[in-house]
Amino acid sequence: MSSPLFLCILLVVFGSYLSITAAGDGHFRHKMSAPRRLQLGCMYVSVTPLPNRAGAAVPLVHRHGPCAKSQSTDKPSSFADALHRSRVRADYIMSRSRATTMHEQEKGKVSVPAYLGTSVDSQEYVVTLGLGTPAVEQVLLLDTGSDLSWVQCAPCNSSDCYGQKDPLFDPRKSSTYAPIPCGSDVCKTLQSNHLDNGCTMNGTHSQCGFRVEYGDGSKTKGVYSNEALTLAPGVVIQDFHFGCGYKQGGPNDKFDGLLGLGGAPESLPVQTSAVYGGSFSYCLPPVSSGTGFLALGAPSNASGFSFTPMTHFVDDATSYLVKLTGISVDGKQLRIPRKVFEGGLIVDCGNIISHLPSTPYEKLRSAFRAAMTAYPLIPSDDGDTCYNFTGFSNVTVPKVALTFTGGVTVDLDVPNGLLLDGCLAFADSGPDDYVGFLGNVQMRTLEMLYDVKGARLGFRAGAC
Known part of the structure; x- marks a missing residue:
């Protein structure tokens, strides 16, 4: 099955660039050229990115690269900044197996768990997927160090949600959206995986609450939910579990949420294992290049x-x-x-x-x-x-x-x-x-x- 990928065409970028040629002595030599004007831009085309692939593949880009759908306002990481972020993230992951679950009770609101996660600000690669019916495009950070996927949801004012280029996902406009009941097995798995679960009453129905707090100070909380996830035209995952976030905070920028690729039950690969066998792959492009891909299935x-x-x-x-x-x-x-x-x-x-x-x-x-x-x-x-x-x-x-x-x-x-x-x-x-x-x-x-x-x-x- 063919899948939509971005084709990058060069538009307006100034500065010096590096051309790479292989040297006969086993080294690579990089020629620093004088500043020149390039043509940069991106558009969708339909191609088959992977040979012998029975699963689904979607485009993947660097959030500071020329093909990013929603350009970040911050600059690409300097080495010092990247090193700091990487050390914070590494320190957290090393301690995660010893982490204890924390709880938070808020009177009159969703009762949600607190979970110290990895630094969202260290994430660099994003994919664009469709959520809901009809599908609404969402730009999601890719993370093998997280399991629970989430997006910002409407209604959410500027003090509760950070700015993003795409419209907020509005569950009221989707015919396939459903909150997960707090007494369900799906909600109970949050507790067994150190995400815990909370309950709130919406009319006569109970809902499963979630809260994720990251090492860089950013956080999200809301209702753990069920929805249709569109990977590519005609490739839809029904009953995908994700966090519908109604209150966010911290240094977030432009992206719409996060896609978890870890090994726990909440992650996308585990949720789709009956269809794709639990296997997935990705190719991360260089910052200055076009697109890579995320693929489900081997x-x-x-x-x-x-x-x-x-x-x-x-x-x-x-x-x-x-x-x-x-x-x-x-x-x-x-x-x-x-x-x-x-x-x-x-x-x-x-x-x-x-x-x-x-x-x-x-x-x-x-x-x-x-x-x-x-x-x-x-x-x-x-x-x-x-x-x-x-x-x-x-x-x-x-x-x-x-x-x-x-x-x-x-x-x-x-x-x-x-x-x-x-x-x-x-x-x-x-x-x-x-x-x-x-x-x-x-x-x-x-x-x-x-x-x-x-x-x-x-x-x-x-x-x-």
């Missing part, structure tokens, strides 16, 4: 993928974990004891920068710096690896590859999978054997296939 022929075993992190049903076994720079394997990788890596598309335990991080940083001695290193109190490329017409960057359990070696895209704001997009996660994170910079241009039933993660190079 391809009928996975011959283009390399797979490594995947589990969940401790007793946290949300997070997906893989194990790194080695790193190479410029084609040379770094000498790192395998025991320091025992903690594994949480695969997290909402975490911008990858985090490695101290020994592998320091080995990687040292080898990368050795290959980049031609360029001035910007001094840093935190030991970051950032460069000043001003005045260089050509920049040569070494290849970096990650090897996972089973001998699966993944070449990171150059430069999009390595550099962020001129900095090596890796950070120190702490002592050896600590859990690390595979961030979205390193995922860029790869198709990441989550085969949950098969307990494996697949990588396909050059997918977007």
Whole structure:
């Protein structure tokens, strides 16, 4: 089945740009061109993005990229800002399995749970889906570190809801909307997954309440609900459970809500497992490029993928974990004891920068710096690896590859999978054997296939 994707056509952008060519010595050379005017813009076309795909695929874009439907008013993250956000998010996820459920009672209002979630402000990639009947377009942040999906709902005034470009979803105008009763099994699963549940009476009917509060101070609460979710023309998920938010707060910007892709029952992949088998994949495009995709269901022929075993992190049903076994720079394997990788890596598309335990991080940083001695290193109190490329017409960057359990070696895209704001997009996660994170910079241009039933993660190079 063909699916709508964005086709990006260049319109008005000023500044210098990077052209990439492969060098014969195994490096990639980046030519810094003089400032020029480009043509930028996007439009929908109907294409089939994935071969042998029986499921549904939808366009996925960076919220600061040229094809974002609702342009964010904030700027793309600097390395320092991205590093701060990534550390806050990593700290939370590490503590989530030990988190206790909190309750909040508000007289005369929906009784809802409180839940300390990950930082919404760290999310970078969005998809546009249809909610309700008739379907209303909603731009949703993509997050493998969250389960419960939500949108802002009408009626909601400016003090209760933040500004968004699209109209608020109004359940009163949908023929398929229904609040979930507080005594239902669906509502009870919120409690079993640390989201808890609350009840309110609307006439003679009880409704299930929800509350999500994130590490960056943003929050949403409202009614846990049932609705039709349209992925593509003719591809509709009936009875999709989501949060209809009537009171929001914090540093939110332009997006309409969040789409949870974690492993708990509230997530989109688990809710649709009867149809798509629980598998899903995505390809994250570079910031300056066009579109990637989010797909539900596994391809009928996975011959283009390399797979490594995947589990969940401790007793946290949300997070997906893989194990790194080695790193190479410029084609040379770094000498790192395998025991320091025992903690594994949480695969997290909402975490911008990858985090490695101290020994592998320091080995990687040292080898990368050795290959980049031609360029001035910007001094840093935190030991970051950032460069000043001003005045260089050509920049040569070494290849970096990650090897996972089973001998699966993944070449990171150059430069999009390595550099962020001129900095090596890796950070120190702490002592050896600590859990690390595979961030979205390193995922860029790869198709990441989550085969949950098969307990494996697949990588396909050059997918977007």
